[in-house]
Amino acid sequence: MVEELGLFLAGLIGGMVNSIAGGGSFITFPALMAAGVSPIAANATNTFASSAGYLSGAAGFRRELWAHRRQLPRIAVSALIGGGLGAWLLLQTPENTFSRAIPWLLLLATVLLIWGDPLQAALRRRFEGKQSLSTLGGVLLALLLLLVCTYGGFFNAGLGIILLGYFTLAGYQDIHLMNGLKLLVSALVSILAIVMFGVGDLIAWREGAIVLIGTLIGGYAAASAVRVVSQRLVRRAIVVVAAGMTVYFFIAS
Numbered sequence: 001m002v003e004e005l006g007l008f009l010a011g012l013i014g015g016m017v018n019s020i021a022g023g024g025s026f027i028t029f030p031a032l033m034a035a036g037v038s039p040i041a042a043n044a045t046n047t048f049a050s051s052a053g054y055l056s057g058a059a060g061f062r063r064e065l066w067a068h069r070r071q072l073p074r075i076a077v078s079a080l081i082g083g084g085l086g087a088w089l090l091l092q093t094p095e096n097t098f099s100r101a102i103p104w105l106l107l108l109a110t111v112l113l114i115w116g117d118p119l120q121a122a123l124r125r126r127f128e129g130k131q132s133l134s135t136l137g138g139v140l141l142a143l144l145l146l147l148v149c150t151y152g153g154f155f156n157a158g159l160g161i162i163l164l165g166y167f168t169l170a171g172y173q174d175i176h177l178m179n180g181l182k183l184l185v186s187a188l189v190s191i192l193a194i195v196m197f198g199v200g201d202l203i204a205w206r207e208g209a210i211v212l213i214g215t216l217i218g219g220y221a222a223a224s225a226v227r228v229v230s231q232r233l234v235r236r237a238i239v240v241v242a243a244g245m246t247v248y249f250f251i252a253s
Contacts, residue, residue, distance in 0.1 A: 003035055004210055011214020015053030018160055018215070019060065019183065019222035025050065025157035026109070026242040028211050037204045039099045040090065044202035046211075047087075047156045048194045053215030054187035060220055061180025068177060075181065076188050078145045083189035085146075086153020087196040103249040109158025110242040141170055145185075152189040159186055183219075 010031035014024030025046055032042040032049075058065065065072065090098070148166055152159035163182040172178050197203050 007031055007035060007207055007210040008214045011049060011053070011211035011216075012218040013214075014050065014211070015057070015215030015218025015220075016222035017218075018050065018053050018186075019057035019179070019219045023109075023158070023161065023242060024053065024215070025159075026106075026245050028215070029157055030245050030248075032204070032207055032211065035207050037207055038095065039102060040093070040095055041202050041204055043090065043098070043155060044087075044193075044197035044200075045204045045208040047153075047190050047197065048203050049208045049211035050156060050215055051187055051190035051194060052212045053219030054183045054190060056216050056220035057222065058180055058183040058187055060222075061176060061183065064174065064177040065180045065184060068181075072184070074142075075145070075185060078142060079149045079185045079188035080192050082146045082149020082151075083153040084192035084196060086150040086155075086189070087193035088153075089150070090154050091196065091200050091202070103246060105155045106157060106242070106246040106249055109155075109161070110239070110246045114239055144169075149185065149189050152186065153193045156190075159189065 010028050014028040016024070017027065018024035028049060029042060029046045032045050033039065037045055093101075145166060148159070148162050151162065160182050163185055164178055167178045167181055172181070194203070
């Protein structure tokens with residue numbers, strides 16, 4: 001009962017954090033490993049468990065997404081293809097190799113979490129007012145989104161932060177729209193990955209379902225309240241958690 005409660009609370013907090021600032025996997029991924037799920041299975045299960053929070057969070061930004069619905073099919077195709085490719089790469093990765101890679105993947109995600117705001121601000125200044133891109137620029141942005149989504153299919157942690165940086169680079173300025181797109185893409189990345197992980201028997205369904213329920217509730221609640229919550233304070237708290245988890249996995253590896 002204590003384990004189930006811990007997983008639910010991890011999902012609840014992780015879903016809220018993903019909607020507000022990104023970085024919820026720093027809470028849900030270690031919680032699954034603490035519950036006895038192996039590293040690769042914990043990563044796959046975390047993708048499954050986080051998907052509901054992404055969907056409910058995106059629903060909270062449905063007005064912003066609907067206003068830009070013409071752009072969504074192109075983004076959705078990249079998210080589905082990238083998510084599937086990343087999941088395939090994870091299925092080809094030996095358990096020991098992935099275990100050794102965890103601290104470095106968490107370090108990358110932590111660095112992006114810490115420097116995400118300055119990077120986004122710099123990108124926004126650089127590309128402010130440039131609503132149209134050349135054909136080459138559009139192709140490069142499409143390839144970059146595919147690469148980002150491939151990372152998300154392989155390792156879920158940090159995907160939200162990377163996506164916010166990407167949408168800043170692509171010229172988006174409305175933070176609520178960017179959050180909605182971030183959550184929608186994260187959900188789509190998860191869909192094909194979950195199917196492949198399920199076929200590969202990588203998902204711990206019981207533990208994942210408990211976390212999923214928590215993320216579903218937390219994601220929608222936070223998306224509805226995001227306009228009155230300080231993203232800066234939440235981000236700082238998650239940086240502390242992310243740094244702690246990264247150090248722990250380096251020591252334990």
